Amino acid sequence: MILVTGGLGFLGTHTARALLDLGEECLAVGRSAPAGRTGRLVVEPLDCTDLGALLALGGRYPVTGIVHLAGVRPGSVPVVDELRANVTAGLNVVAAAVAWGVPRVTVASTIGVYGGVPGPVWREDSPLPVASAGGIPASKKAVEVLLPVAAAGATEVVHVRIGAAWGPGGRPASPFIAAPALVHAAVRGMDPPVVQADDAVDLIYAPDCGRAIAAVATAERLPHAVYNIGGGAAVTNARFADALRSAVPGAEVALSPGRSERAVPGDPYLDPTRLRADTGFRPAFDLPAAVADYVAWLRAGHPR
Structure with missing residues (x-):
């Protein structure tokens, strides 16, 4: 146990x-x-x-x-x-x-x-x-x-x-990443938060x-x-928005050009090589599949 x-x-x-x-x-x-x-x-x-x-x-x-x-x-x-x-x-x-x-x-x-x-x-x-x-x-x-x-x-x-973990059961908004708030806004028909297009983070x-x-x-x-x-890449808000629009056609995503002051220089990300070599782990979801899965989860009536 x-x-x-x-x-x-x-x-x-x-x-x-x-x-x-x-x-x-x-x-x-x-x-x-x-x-x-x-x-x-x-x-x-x-x-x-x-x-x-x-x-x-x-x-x-x-x-x-x-x-x-x-x-x-x-x-x-x-x-x-x-x-x-x-x-x-x-x-x-x-x-x-x-x-x-x-x-x-x-x-x-x-x-x-x-x-x-x-x-x-x-x-x-x-x-x-x-x-x-x-x-x-x-x-x-x-x-x-x-x-x-x-x-x-x-x-x-x-x-x-x-x-940066996100998805079913997570908070609808995070002080660290834009992903949850963007998905909730698209699914609920709410006004989306304004985010910088080029801000990037390693999402899992x-x-x-x-x-x-x-x-x-x-x-x-x-x-x-x-x-x-981690996901093995830094995902920009612009790239996340593209995946969200594919899952929710017509979704509004408020992107401002450029980067915010809080963006980490160089868009760093976690290297997953050691994890995959030592455990055989492979993610089941790429970004579009993850966004689509979370959209379906919320549409099924789950609050978060």
Whole structure:
């Protein structure tokens, strides 16, 4: 049974589904999760900063692997509390893995840790700057350093640096990427946000992201401790708009020419070579297929 922290969240839901599709049993936990069981999926409420409650799970369930995706939503608490909770939760998860004899912990990191690294291709062996632009990359860098030390060789700790995930279950609007808001506006018939045509980001469709995380978590052997999970290209808003118009003919997309001040110079993207070589993972969706799939999901009545 694989424990998925944040298992009822955006990426947690897709990861749990991917693990179930591989035939695994899943224990999905979250702070407000309702306890229950459906087939091979078990749900339990848990705050990962509570080490005692976390360790107690090992007495009730035969946990053989851990995927740690839980984290504090940025801006929901002061940044010092965000950092404390995220680092504490990570250390607690490793402590539980060691206590239970779990052979591998897969931990979510972020494309944001590469901020300041020259592009355009961001590879796992790139030296990372110590400085961070905010709480998310700061806590992820700290966790990447601390958790393998805390494990002390008793369990394998693998970090997955995730690109800009979007798709079913995600927020209708993101402060980081335009894709979700553009799709929602097209499907709902709302006024689209005005975005810069040449702003670009490495997008990873959420179902593919969940499958990639599951591939890392269940691989028989991994020769590396860090893996990029991304689309392997920087997608401009103009290119995304073309795919959206194909899925929703006549969709209005408000594109302004050029780039915004917040656009990352060089349009960097995550190199997925290591992930694909070591796990055999291949995305199921290219950009047009992902946009069409998300449009169909929203038209089926799902709110996000």
